[in-house]
Structure formats: structure tokens, C-alpha cells
Amino acid sequence: MKEIRIHGRGGQGSVVIAELLAIAAYEDGLYSQAFPYLGGGGERRGAPVQAFCRIDEEPIRLKYRMIEPNCLIIQDASLNEAINIFQGLQKGGLVLVNSTKSPEELGMARPEYKIYSFPAAEIALEILKKPVMNTVMIGAFAALAGGFKLQCLKEAIIHKFPGELGEKNIEAMVTAYRTAQDMFGEEVQ
Amino acid sequence: MRNALIKKKEVMQGSIAVAEAVKSARPGVIAAYPITPQTYIIEHLATLIANGELKSRYVRADSEFSAASIVYGSVAAGERSYTASSSQGLLLMTEVIFNMAGTRLPVVITGVNRSISPPINIQNDHQDTMVLRDSGIIQLYVENIQEAVDTHIQIFKIAEDKEVLLPAMVCMDGFVISHTYEPVTIWKDEAVQEFLPPFSPVYKTDPQNPLTYGSLTDDDKVTEFKYMTNEALVKSKKKIIAVAREFQEIFGNHYGDLLQEYRTEDAEIILVAMGTVISTIKVAVDALRKNGKKVGVIKVRSYRPFPDEELRTALSKCRLAVVVDKSYSCSSGGILGSEIKACLYNQRGPSIINYIAGIGGREIFPETIKDMVVKSEKLAESGKIPDGSVFFDLNKQLLNNQLL
Numbered sequence: 001m002k003e004i005r006i007h008g009r010g011g012q013g014s015v016v017i018a019e020l021l022a023i024a025a026y027e028d029g030l031y032s033q034a035f036p037y038l039g040g041g042g043e044r045r046g047a048p049v050q051a052f053c054r055i056d057e058e059p060i061r062l063k064y065r066m067i068e069p070n071c072l073i074i075q076d077a078s079l080n081e082a083i084n085i086f087q088g089l090q091k092g093g094l095v096l097v098n099s100t101k102s103p104e105e106l107g108m109a110r111p112e113y114k115i116y117s118f119p120a121a122e123i124a125l126e127i128l129k130k131p132v133m134n135t136v137m138i139g140a141f142a143a144l145a146g147g148f149k150l151q152c153l154k155e156a157i158i159h160k161f162p163g164e165l166g167e168k169n170i171e172a173m174v175t176a177y178r179t180a181q182d183m184f185g186e187e188v189q
Numbered sequence: 190m191r192n193a194l195i196k197k198k199e200v201m202q203g204s205i206a207v208a209e210a211v212k213s214a215r216p217g218v219i220a221a222y223p224i225t226p227q228t229y230i231i232e233h234l235a236t237l238i239a240n241g242e243l244k245s246r247y248v249r250a251d252s253e254f255s256a257a258s259i260v261y262g263s264v265a266a267g268e269r270s271y272t273a274s275s276s277q278g279l280l281l282m283t284e285v286i287f288n289m290a291g292t293r294l295p296v297v298i299t300g301v302n303r304s305i306s307p308p309i310n311i312q313n314d315h316q317d318t319m320v321l322r323d324s325g326i327i328q329l330y331v332e333n334i335q336e337a338v339d340t341h342i343q344i345f346k347i348a349e350d351k352e353v354l355l356p357a358m359v360c361m362d363g364f365v366i367s368h369t370y371e372p373v374t375i376w377k378d379e380a381v382q383e384f385l386p387p388f389s390p391v392y393k394t395d396p397q398n399p400l401t402y403g404s405l406t407d408d409d410k411v412t413e414f415k416y417m418t419n420e421a422l423v424k425s426k427k428k429i430i431a432v433a434r435e436f437q438e439i440f441g442n443h444y445g446d447l448l449q450e451y452r453t454e455d456a457e458i459i460l461v462a463m464g465t466v467i468s469t470i471k472v473a474v475d476a477l478r479k480n481g482k483k484v485g486v487i488k489v490r491s492y493r494p495f496p497d498e499e500l501r502t503a504l505s506k507c508r509l510a511v512v513v514d515k516s517y518s519c520s521s522g523g524i525l526g527s528e529i530k531a532c533l534y535n536q537r538g539p540s541i542i543n544y545i546a547g548i549g550g551r552e553i554f555p556e557t558i559k560d561m562v563v564k565s566e567k568l569a570e571s572g573k574i575p576d577g578s579v580f581f582d583l584n585k586q587l588l589n590n591q592l593l
Binding site: 065 | 199200202311312333364365368369370371372465466468469471472550552553554
């Protein structure tokens with residue numbers, strides 16, 4: 001089972017990442033589940049938010065927050081100073097961080113994990129003209145993690161955001177997918 | 190054939206899926222007041238009305254007390270009526286819910302389970318809906334999003350039955366169902382409408398033929414009046430079972446009659462619980478079975494009416510029952526646990542251990558369940574079954590530091 005934990009701040013669309021990955025996986029014939037953790041009072045802008053996505057070949061019965069995820073998507077690197085962001089992450093786990101700085105510069109380098117920095121905010125500003133990088137993070141994550149079909153991700157985005165907004169977000173996602181492939185080369189699965 | 194009944198099958202948020210199910214039941218009046226984690230349901234219904242997909246009157250209320258009072262009035266006037274709430278909002282509706290049951294008005298309510306303040310907490314336990322247990326309302330607890338969708342369709346039919354006529358509530362865990370996205374099937378409106386005919390009330394308020402609801406009654410009749418409400422709730426068992434089976438015949442899904450048993454055939458230890466934690470318990474039971482432990486689980490689907498006979502039968506063969514409660518009555522203990530003990534008291538039934546857990550959203554993991562089973566077995570073997578309920582996951586350090 002793929003267990004993905006998403007860290008962000010209220011307003012960054014972290015729950016939407018979980019939702020879109022779940023929709024894309026289901027479109028691809030897999031079972032999936034997505035949900036937020038809204039402890040601390042819930043949906044407040046700027047507050048640390050966690051969202052979760054499980055993907056499996058079998059129906060998913062687990063109803064609790066994941067304890068040992070195998071992937072992390074971090075939309076805001078400053079959360080590393082606020083919480084223990086790697087908590088429970090399995091050895092060899094994949095970590096995608098939105099930042100122009102390297103994991104070393106961020107103080108986030110860990111030998112036991114595969115950590116990748118990705119300039120998601122820059123791509124979002126260029127294409128969407130807004131610092132909302134959730135669909136960009138999806139594209140980069142899909143390139144790094146493997147197991148997602150680009151077509152299914154496109155369908156998920158247009159399903160959630162019909163019309164021009166969806167088209168723009170698809171462009172952002174695909175750009176990020178290609179950029180991540182170029183940046184990380186043979187490391188991409 | 191059932192594929193012909195499917196409107197769509199996709200990954201949906203629980204609240205949206207439930208709103209779609211309520212829409213397909215086409216209530217004439219919806220009144221509500223927002224409170225997390227229930228709000229997405231009524232928000233989506235308001236959208237469906239605003240864009241013309243649902244022809245219904247949506248009344249914005251200034252409190253949950255008003256919302257409940259509005260649907261009380263509208264169902265009395267003969268309209269199918271719906272509302273939803275959580276936590277403190279349900280407490281504020283309570284006075285009206287007793288009136289709905291006493292005057293036999295079948296309002297359907299979604300209780301999206303959330304902890305009661307203080308301390309303020311938006312997460313899940315069962316305290317809010319369990320407080321309503323004495324009112325006469327029907328309560329069905331659900332395990333996942335699909336069951337929430339299907340139970341909403343069933344519950345209108347149960348509540349509005351001429352031999353039942355009681356308010357009815359689907360109790361679904363906040364966040365775990367309301368805010369979670371899973372693959373779910375939404376049925377075609379026509380299919381639901383064929384299953385669920387329009388509401389035809391026995392009486393309805395009419396300015397030309399005035400009626401009084403809840404008139405002054407003295408001691409010569411009050412006991413009989415209350416007895417009749419009680420009898421209606423007891424008799425609703427048959428209707429709940431019949432509707433669940435009819436639903437299964439048409440749509441294919443069945444979640445148990447009043448109870449659902451899982452791997453209980455030869456079980457020596459049976460866990461009993463309600464709501465989404467059942468899924469986690471099933472996972473734990475499968476793991477324990479692999480290690481040779483004969484464990485099973487009973488899901489209490491219908492909490493009101495209380496399945497007393499059914500529980501006596503289902504628990505008759507095991508040696509130990511472990512009841513996991515997500516609510517409690519101060520100084521008396523876990524509510525489900527206490528009631529199960531009471532209904533088995535004069536039987537040669539199993540020993541019963543009652544744990545209170547999952548309060549205010551504290552996670553219950555499969556490991557938690559395994560731990561409960563191991564500890565319960567030890568207590569039973571050493572003859573030290575606790576008389577009262579046990580708060581399972583108390584943090585003693587916090588208590589010692591007097592932080593609470």
C-alpha cells in the first residue's frame with residue numbers, strides 16, 4: 001500500500017492534493033482513500049495542516065491516521081521548524097519539498113530518506129500567477145514516485161476544477177512532471 | 190441489473206455523497222445551522238437547491254434549536270423534512286427531538302459525531318448522539334461512506350412508516366466519514382424514488398381542520414402516551430430489518446439487520462462497537478485470527494431501537510465480550526457497555542469488559558484493539574474482571590501533572 005502524508009498550511013490546498021491523487025488512482029483501477037487531519041481547531045489559514053492518501057490494489061479498511069507513511073509531500077519547508085515532519089516515515093521513504101533551496105540548505109537532508117527539493121512555487125507563479133502550488137506538487141510527485149498515469153491525473157484535475165481553471169492546473173501539473181523528470185533524471189521511477 | 194441503478198461511481202467526500210443521497214430522497218424542507226463537521230452536507234444541499242437540481246425549501250435558521258423547530262413544523266404540515274448537526278448543535282436540538290418523538294413526527298437528522306465541549310474539540314467521539322438515547326429517536330450507526338449513503342436512503346422509509354412515525358438519525362463519525370474521500374456509488378434518483386415513495390402522513394396540520402400536537406395531559410394518560418412511543422420504537426426493529434433486506438434485494442448492499450457479525454461463528458472473544466472503528470476492529474480481528482486467537486466482532490448498527498434479544502443471542506456462545514465505547518455517562522461508565530451488561534445480566538452469558546476509548550478523536554489503531562484483547566484475556570484468566578468501565582488510553586502522566 002502506498003501511504004502518502006501531505007504537509008502544508010491552511011489555504012495551500014493540501015487536502016486537495018490527497019483528494020486528486022485518490023481520484024487519479026481510482027481512475028487507474030486502484031482503490032484509494034484521502035482525508036485531512038484538522039486537529040488544532042481545523043480549517044484556519046496559515047495553520048499547519050496534514051492530509052493523507054492511501055492507495056492499494058485491495059479495498060481499504062483502515063480508518064485511522066497513518067503511522068508509518070512511505071511518502072511525504074511538503075508544501076512549506078518552514079514547517080520543518082514547527083513540527084517533527086519526518087515522524088514515522090519509513091526508511092527509504094520519498095520526500096518532496098517545495099523549495100528552491102537544497103535539502104542540505106534547508107537542514108532537511110537525512111541519509112535514510114530520498115529527499116528532493118522542487119521549485120513548485122516558482123512554476124505556480126509562472127503558470128497560474130498565484131503561489132498555489134498543489135497541482136505543481138502533484139506533477140513533481142507523480143514523476144518521482146511512479147505509479148501514476150498522467151492521463152488519470154489530468155482527468156482528476158478537470159473533474160475537480162472544470163473549465164479554464166482546470167486546464168491551467170493541468171498545464172502546471174504537466175510542466176512540473178516534465179521539469180522533475182529533467183531535474184532528477186535517472187532517479188525518476 | 191444493478192449497474193442500471195448506478196448514477197455514478199467515483200471518489201467522493203463523505204459529506205457530499207450523503208448530501209447526494211438526501212437529495213435523491215427529495216425532502217420538501219431542509220432547515221439547518223452550520224457546525225463543523227456537519228456543514229459540508231447542508232452546504233452541498235443548499236447548492237443543489239440553488240442550481241435547481243433539488244426542488245426543496247431551504248430555510249436558514251438562527252440556531253440549531255430553530256432549525257429543529259422548523260423541520261418539526263414542516264413535517265407536521267406533511268412535508269418530508271431533513272436537518273443535520275453535530276456536537277453542541279445536537280444538544281441544542283435535543284428539546285425539540287424529544288417533542289418529535291413524543292408527537293410522532295418522522296424528521297430525518299444526520300448526526301455527524303463530534304466530541305462535546307469543553308474542552309473545545311472538533312474531532313470525533315459518540316458523546317453527542319448518545320445523549321439523545323432517551324428521546325425516542327431511531328439511531329443507526331454506520332461504518333463507511335457507502336453505508337452512510339445507503340442508510341440515509343433506508344432511514345426515511347423506516348421513519349415515515351405508519352407503524353413507526355418516529356424521528357430517525359443516521360450517526361456517522363465526523364471527519365472519518367464526513368471529510369474522507371473514498372470510492373462510492375450514488376444511485377439514480379429514479380431508483381431511489383421507486384424504493385422510497387413520497388411521504389404520506391396519517392395526519393397533517395391544516396388551517397381548515399385544526400389539530401393540536403402535544404396538548405396538556407394529566408397523570409391519567411401520560412404513562413400510556415409514553416408507553417406508546419416506547420412501543421413504536423421497539424416495533425421499529427421489524428421495519429429496520431425489512432427495509433435493509435428490501436434495499437439489499439434491489440441495490441445489493443446489506444450492512445446487517447440490527448447487528449452485523451464478523452467472524453463470530455466460533456469466537457471465544459467478541460468485540461462490540463459502533464461506527465467506523467468497526468473497520469479497524471475487523472483488521473485487528475483478521476490479524477489476531479492469523480495468530481490463532483478465536484476473535485470476532487459485532488457491529489451494533491441499530492443502537493435505538495436497542496437490539497437486546499439479538500445481542501443476547503449473538504453473545505451467548507463466547508466466553509468474553511469486550512465492548513469498546515466512544516461515549517460515557519459520568520460516574521456510571523461506557524454507555525453501550527453498561528446497556529449490554531444490563532441486557533445480559535440474567536443470562537448465563539460471557540464476562541463483559543467495557544473500555545472507553547477514542548474520545549475527542551484519539552486514534553484507535555489495530556494495535557490498540559490487540560492490546561485490549563490481550564489485557565482483557567489476562568483479566569479474565571486471573572478472575573479480575575473490572576466491575577465498572579475502564580478509560581483505556583488514559584495518560585497517567587498528564588493526570589499526575591494535574592494538567593487536566
